[in-house]
Amino acid sequence: MLNRKFIPLTITCCLFFLLFGIGSVQFEGFGSTQVFFNLFSDNAFLIIAAVGMTFVILSGGIDLSVGAVIALTGVVCSVLISRYQLHPLIVFPIVLIGGTIFGAIMGAIIHYYKMQPFIVTLAGMFFARGLASVISEESIPIEHEFYNQVSAFGFEVLGGAWIGSSTIICLVVLVIAIITAHYTRFGGRVYAIGGDANSAALMGIPLAQTTIRIYAISAFLASLAGIVYSFYTFSGYSLAAVGVELDAIAAVVIGGTLLTGGYGYMFGTLMGVLIMGVVQTYISFDGTLSSWWTKIVIGLLLFCFIALQQLLIKTTPR
Amino acid sequence: MSQVVLQLQNIHKKFPGVHALKGVNFTLRAGEIHALLGENGAGKSTLIKVMTGVYQRDDGDILLNNQAIFPNNTGDAQALGISTVYQEVNLLPNLTVAQNIYLGREPRRFGLINWTKVNQDAAQLLKGYDLDIDVTQPLSSYSIAVQQLIAIARGVDMSAKVLILDEPTASLDADEVQTLFRIMRDLKARGIGIVFVTHFLDQVYAVTDRITILRSAQLVGEFETATLSRAELIGHMLGKELAALGEHKPQAHATSGDALLSVQAISRQATLSPTDIAVSKGEVVGLAGLLGSGRTELCRLIFGVDKKHSGNVTFHGQPVNFSSPRDAIIAGMGLCPEDRKHDGILGQLSIRENIILARQVKQGWWKFISRKEQEEIANNFVKELSVATSDIEKPIEQLSGGNQQKVILARWLAANPSLLILDEPTRGIDIGAHAEIIRLIRKLCDQGLALIVASSELEELVAFSNKVVVLRDRQKVTELTGDEINPQRIMQAIAAH
Ligand SMILES: Nc1ncnc2c1ncn2[C@@H]1O[C@H](COP(=O)(O)OP(=O)(O)OP(=O)(O)O)[C@@H](O)[C@H]1O
Numbered sequence A: 001m002l003n004r005k006f007i008p009l010t011i012t013c014c015l016f017f018l019l020f021g022i023g024s025v026q027f028e029g030f031g032s033t034q035v036f037f038n039l040f041s042d043n044a045f046l047i048i049a050a051v052g053m054t055f056v057i058l059s060g061g062i063d064l065s066v067g068a069v070i071a072l073t074g075v076v077c078s079v080l081i082s083r084y085q086l087h088p089l090i091v092f093p094i095v096l097i098g099g100t101i102f103g104a105i106m107g108a109i110i111h112y113y114k115m116q117p118f119i120v121t122l123a124g125m126f127f128a129r130g131l132a133s134v135i136s137e138e139s140i141p142i143e144h145e146f147y148n149q150v151s152a153f154g155f156e157v158l159g160g161a162w163i164g165s166s167t168i169i170c171l172v173v174l175v176i177a178i179i180t181a182h183y184t185r186f187g188g189r190v191y192a193i194g195g196d197a198n199s200a201a202l203m204g205i206p207l208a209q210t211t212i213r214i215y216a217i218s219a220f221l222a223s224l225a226g227i228v229y230s231f232y233t234f235s236g237y238s239l240a241a242v243g244v245e246l247d248a249i250a251a252v253v254i255g256g257t258l259l260t261g262g263y264g265y266m267f268g269t270l271m272g273v274l275i276m277g278v279v280q281t282y283i284s285f286d287g288t289l290s291s292w293w294t295k296i297v298i299g300l301l302l303f304c305f306i307a308l309q310q311l312l313i314k315t316t317p318r
Numbered sequence B: 001m002s003q004v005v006l007q008l009q010n011i012h013k014k015f016p017g018v019h020a021l022k023g024v025n026f027t028l029r030a031g032e033i034h035a036l037l038g039e040n041g042a043g044k045s046t047l048i049k050v051m052t053g054v055y056q057r058d059d060g061d062i063l064l065n066n067q068a069i070f071p072n073n074t075g076d077a078q079a080l081g082i083s084t085v086y087q088e089v090n091l092l093p094n095l096t097v098a099q100n101i102y103l104g105r106e107p108r109r110f111g112l113i114n115w116t117k118v119n120q121d122a123a124q125l126l127k128g129y130d131l132d133i134d135v136t137q138p139l140s141s142y143s144i145a146v147q148q149l150i151a152i153a154r155g156v157d158m159s160a161k162v163l164i165l166d167e168p169t170a171s172l173d174a175d176e177v178q179t180l181f182r183i184m185r186d187l188k189a190r191g192i193g194i195v196f197v198t199h200f201l202d203q204v205y206a207v208t209d210r211i212t213i214l215r216s217a218q219l220v221g222e223f224e225t226a227t228l229s230r231a232e233l234i235g236h237m238l239g240k241e242l243a244a245l246g247e248h249k250p251q252a253h254a255t256s257g258d259a260l261l262s263v264q265a266i267s268r269q270a271t272l273s274p275t276d277i278a279v280s281k282g283e284v285v286g287l288a289g290l291l292g293s294g295r296t297e298l299c300r301l302i303f304g305v306d307k308k309h310s311g312n313v314t315f316h317g318q319p320v321n322f323s324s325p326r327d328a329i330i331a332g333m334g335l336c337p338e339d340r341k342h343d344g345i346l347g348q349l350s351i352r353e354n355i356i357l358a359r360q361v362k363q364g365w366w367k368f369i370s371r372k373e374q375e376e377i378a379n380n381f382v383k384e385l386s387v388a389t390s391d392i393e394k395p396i397e398q399l400s401g402g403n404q405q406k407v408i409l410a411r412w413l414a415a416n417p418s419l420l421i422l423d424e425p426t427r428g429i430d431i432g433a434h435a436e437i438i439r440l441i442r443k444l445c446d447q448g449l450a451l452i453v454a455s456s457e458l459e460e461l462v463a464f465s466n467k468v469v470v471l472r473d474r475q476k477v478t479e480l481t482g483d484e485i486n487p488q489r490i491m492q493a494i495a496a497h
């Protein structure tokens, strides 16, 4: 019998292939490897951010600062590269470290002051977004040879599909995240805290260290997502990526992770993003539908998944 | 005399409004089993939490092998070789059994967790406790007793110098207790010091070498088990003589014989085979059986927590079909569940709110019980069940385990049910309060309350049952009445093949 805990993930996977199948039947050129891989390259930054969000949600928390951190990263990158003429390879470590510290501070506040993650990361969101606007309200273009090289980098795979640098980065992140979540002691602690933080502490789990690391990872990945985002836009803008944290949360939930923490899979989050991507692709192939339909479909999907999770919780035999 | 491993000197701990430990000393030697005894709320669990860094002491010293230690949390204590099984089962329902046992110390290969080994080792470890279960299933799919054994297995497996067990036997049956004792003696032989908290005096005499007694946050003294008589022990614990406890084995009283509940062939796939049970007004029906025999499952089915797959239930002469506990409560039933931590207490709510909850549900939320009446009810039960608390507005989670249990019992008594189902009602309750509760239950039965009591304590069943239903392997095997109700007969029925 199919294990109950895999039901949401299985449904997500089936749904993805169903949507992809419908699109392929209906539109010429939909069912190609190129369209498939474009789902990755178009959504690479979202996948990266959602992976970070998965750790946070698995631990029973939430991180609302993700979108703002993406924007701040973009702004800082563009300022340092375009105004101060620093090489991107020097700038990236700076923003990644900065982002990580930012997340660690939020994690520390959440743990030591026993504050709601919702409030702390909401404050973090305003702070990061505000800081980005203070640095520059205008969009700052990034002009650097390295950026051209990055966007040109890639290789061809079977079916003639092109795999670019963002796709490669997001796949590497995903693989490392899956291993971290399911094959390291840290991963076990994340699930433990999400299950029952009190019991976890009484079992000897270091709560402070784990909480700080979780938010640091999320902010690190948000910064990385910000870098990848700048590969698309070749610019940094303080109002970029508004609401990306909500897309990430939606992807995590559609991927079968329980919002209350403790249950879920990293792989599900990828499927969550891909479903959102496939809906978008379908709508753009159709051409007659407004792109806002994506949001409506995703809203419906989210609702169905939360209802399904409730149902599974209620009917779980004890 | 063997060497001292752990020494606590002049420990003080204050909570807002409660001075929970007043200058307590405690000495644990290597290779001894040391009982820590005292009434509900005496400060046993608090002392343990201070030892292991869950609470920070306000004053005093903790010495481990003569070195002062300052653990900040359980993790620190574990790193120092002190392993603890706390009073409530503190495991994670979302993780598998194996993950729970090895959490934080999973065997690794090339830096990554070796899940095959985790599962194999966990299964192997549990075999030592005669527990042959699928360790890859989530913990939540097992009963509270199995969970308690798993928590013990984890604690024992981690113990390096000191093992602390806070009421580990509260929901275990006789065989499991023996298994635990065997393992404790093994550890003792290996030089590990064991702290053992319990309210079962038989167990104290069966396995411990020394006894430390606390009363009202203070140390009464340390004694050699072999030279302390039972009467003296109880005297030290309660601060009064045993005689004050009254009749020890009361006789069951006669019942009117009017049928109240009749259950025919109730069953649920994979949890209970068709079972009959009948209860008359004023009658106490005991449910006996080993862990997993179907006791808890039967209680849950009758009360409508789980949906029955077949069977008829007649209550007050009417056929009923409860689809939720709420229906059952309104019809006049109560169920005091086995797992107080997850199914019982609402930790953040006050004692008063916890007590009036079931009565409020029964009346319907629109008929609000006035504040004054609530306070009256709560104060009444707090007095009657001698709940040790300064004030009924305290959050229930700040009470000691035994006192929480009393509050849950009060909740159901306050709802004035005509049938009350009690699943391990005296779990973690001290002997003084135990006698009080038995007396109270008998009084209520004289007034017409009927009870179904599931218990692994045979003495308790014998003390007040008019009838004992014995379950084995998820089905009813026999029903004992009258003179047949004695511990030997029940044991035979439980064990027979
Ligand atoms: N977190 C807390 N906040 C406030 N008071 C507390 C807290 N924990 C315990 N207490 C109080 O400290 C006293 C001692 O409680 P403790 O849990 O140590 O008792 P115990 O001896 O373990 O009793 P039991 O046999 O019922 O488990 C009680 O009066 C209890 O209400």
Ligand SMILES: [Mg+2]
Pocket: B044, B045, B046, B087, B166, B400, B401, B402
């Ligand atoms: Mg206690």
